[in-house]
Amino acid sequence: MELHDPTADNLCQYLLAPAARTPDKAAVVEPDETGTLTEVSYRQLAALVDEYTRALEPLGLDVGDRVVVEAHSSAAAVAMLLACSKLGLPFVPVSPQTPDNRLLAILRSVEPALHARADGADRRDLPWAGDTARFGRSGLTTEHPPAPRTRRRRRVLAVDTAYIIFTSGSTGRPKGVVMSHRAIVTFLRAVIADGLVGDTDRVASTSPLQFDFALFGIGVALGSGATLVPVGRENLDSPRRMVNFLRDAGVTQVHGVPSLWRPVLRHDPELLKRLDKVRSVVFAGESFPLAELRRLQEMLAGARLVNGYGATESMAASFTDVPDPLSAEQRSLSIGRAHSGAEMTLVDTSGRVVTRPGVVGEIHLRSPSLFSGYWDDPQATAQVLVPDPLDPRHGQVVLRTGDLAYLDERNELYFVGRADSQVQIRGNRVELGDVESVLAQLPAVTSAAATIVPRGGDHVLMAGVVLDDAAAPFDEDAALDFCAQELSAYMRPRRIRPLADLPLTENGKVDRVLLARLVTTAV
Numbered sequence: 001m002e003l004h005d006p007t008a009d010n011l012c013q014y015l016l017a018p019a020a021r022t023p024d025k026a027a028v029v030e031p032d033e034t035g036t037l038t039e040v041s042y043r044q045l046a047a048l049v050d051e052y053t054r055a056l057e058p059l060g061l062d063v064g065d066r067v068v069v070e071a072h073s074s075a076a077a078v079a080m081l082l083a084c085s086k087l088g089l090p091f092v093p094v095s096p097q098t099p100d101n102r103l104l105a106i107l108r109s110v111e112p113a114l115h116a117r118a119d120g121a122d123r124r125d126l127p128w129a130g131d132t133a134r135f136g137r138s139g140l141t142t143e144h145p146p147a148p149r150t151r152r153r154r155r156v157l158a159v160d161t162a163y164i165i166f167t168s169g170s171t172g173r174p175k176g177v178v179m180s181h182r183a184i185v186t187f188l189r190a191v192i193a194d195g196l197v198g199d200t201d202r203v204a205s206t207s208p209l210q211f212d213f214a215l216f217g218i219g220v221a222l223g224s225g226a227t228l229v230p231v232g233r234e235n236l237d238s239p240r241r242m243v244n245f246l247r248d249a250g251v252t253q254v255h256g257v258p259s260l261w262r263p264v265l266r267h268d269p270e271l272l273k274r275l276d277k278v279r280s281v282v283f284a285g286e287s288f289p290l291a292e293l294r295r296l297q298e299m300l301a302g303a304r305l306v307n308g309y310g311a312t313e314s315m316a317a318s319f320t321d322v323p324d325p326l327s328a329e330q331r332s333l334s335i336g337r338a339h340s341g342a343e344m345t346l347v348d349t350s351g352r353v354v355t356r357p358g359v360v361g362e363i364h365l366r367s368p369s370l371f372s373g374y375w376d377d378p379q380a381t382a383q384v385l386v387p388d389p390l391d392p393r394h395g396q397v398v399l400r401t402g403d404l405a406y407l408d409e410r411n412e413l414y415f416v417g418r419a420d421s422q423v424q425i426r427g428n429r430v431e432l433g434d435v436e437s438v439l440a441q442l443p444a445v446t447s448a449a450a451t452i453v454p455r456g457g458d459h460v461l462m463a464g465v466v467l468d469d470a471a472a473p474f475d476e477d478a479a480l481d482f483c484a485q486e487l488s489a490y491m492r493p494r495r496i497r498p499l500a501d502l503p504l505t506e507n508g509k510v511d512r513v514l515l516a517r518l519v520t521t522a523v
């Protein structure tokens with residue numbers, strides 16, 4: 001009898017545990033090379049992990065040596081991540097879409113022992129002389145095996161790094177978020193214990209591998225003994241393709257950012273009624289505009305819609321059910337309260353804890369699942385892992401999220417925005433979400449985004465709107481008049497420009513930097 005439960009300390013042990021209980025259960029469902037959906041059982045996944053582990057072991061890599069894994073989410077990619085975890089090799093997931101210069105910056109920063117690329121992830125050779133390997137369902141081959149390294153550690157521990165995720169970061173240089181095995185396994189156990197996923201679920205994950213929303217899908221699907229259905233970009237590029245893929249794969253839970261749903265809601269919302277097996281949707285990454293969320297709720301009648309809030313630095317912090325029905329009066333979505341085992345506290349600018357409803361403070365997260373720090377950046381780490389404002393003497397650190405929120409009367413949190421983007425306009429704090437929800441009420445508008453652009457020492461508010469196809473030419477003056485009726489003077493956009501689509505970041509969030517450029521240059 002193991003005195004110590006190894007699944008608690010290692011991501012691979014934890015996620016492969018179902019292989020012992022239900023070896024023939026599908027762990028992953030994915031299209032094969034002909035596009036036919038195939039099932040990879042937990043037993044087959046475990047066998048692939050063993051095969052990769054056997055191929056990696058002779059390379060003599062040491063606990064803590066990094067492996068950059070360049071792949072789309074797939075059974076082979078999952079097996080690669082788990083083989084790295086088993087050997088104590090922190091994986092750094094990047095998607096094949098990552099631009100060359102960003103991948104080079106990551107390679108130069110983490111100095112990986114190996115750059116492992118999935119079969120089919122073809123990228124022109126990079127000016128990087130490091131060691132590379134290729135992997136797929138047929139195994140792992142090293143093109144340039146790394147020189148043997150001196151092993152200094154004998155055991156893989158819970159405190160060792162499971163992965164490093166580079167966030168684009170709202171400002172400047174990408175930062176590597178270092179997550180330990182203990183942090184991620186503790187988090188996954190808590191979220192599964194809260195009942196988000198059950199072992200009969202088929203969990204569709206639509207985010208690219210370098211976004212921890214994808215790791216979240218892998219973690220909760222395998223951690224609960226359910227089935228992961230990675231959805232490739234080729235199955236997301238049209239509403240019909242997406243709906244047909246989700247239906248044919250028998251998906252019961254869909255994970256995705258709000259923009260995942262925008263095209264089908266705009267072009268063919270009725271298609272969503274075909275998803276009669278979908279019992280729940282988890283969205284994360286940014287606020288889901290209420291007008292669009294209401295339409296999704298109508299189309300997926302009865303499905304549970306969950307607002308997943310949080311940052312890569314703790315993977316996430318809360319999962320809150322959207323009220324059903326979402327009343328027309330509701331102006332913003334709650335991010336509820338922290339998942340079990342964690343706690344969110346609001347702290348005001350003078351460091352005092354906010355307990356009164358309606359008062360805005362910065363969310364501080366206490367949790368056993370906080371990241372270890374930013375890779376090679378102790379200064380940036382010290383900015384966000386701060387002494388507990390309630391009593392610094394403990395030496396315990398909390399995550400300073402940079403997110404502003406307020407409490408309602410039921411002690412539930414409502415997200416207001418990023419502290420670093422709470423630009424004042426003539427001294428007033430602008431809530432972009434409020435501007436966007438007014439714009440979404442315009443007749444021809446199917447989605448809207450607002451942004452603040454500097455103009456002559458102050459800031460002005462500009463907006464972009466996406467029109468439904470049949471719309472006549474956009475009448476900006478009428479739209480500005482409507483905003484004048486609905487919004488206080490400082491919240492009114494200076495210009496409202498029609499856009500073909502809202503610009504998105506690599507992870508599918510609205511790209512407000514690109515938006516600012518588009519709306520100020522649109523003719």
Ligand SMILES: Nc1ncnc2c1ncn2[C@@H]1O[C@H](COS(=O)(=O)NC(=O)C[C@H](N)c2ccccc2)[C@@H](O)[C@H]1O
Nearest residue numbers: 212213216284285286287308309310311312315316415
């Ligand atoms: N539901 C939200 N409403 C509103 N603003 C939000 C929300 N979820 C994030 N955000 C924003 O995005 C920031 C975090 O960005 S991030 O580090 O890239 N991480 C994510 O976006 C996803 C996150 N790690 C995650 C992964 C898996 C499940 C849930 C959440 C937060 O600090 C918030 O500002």
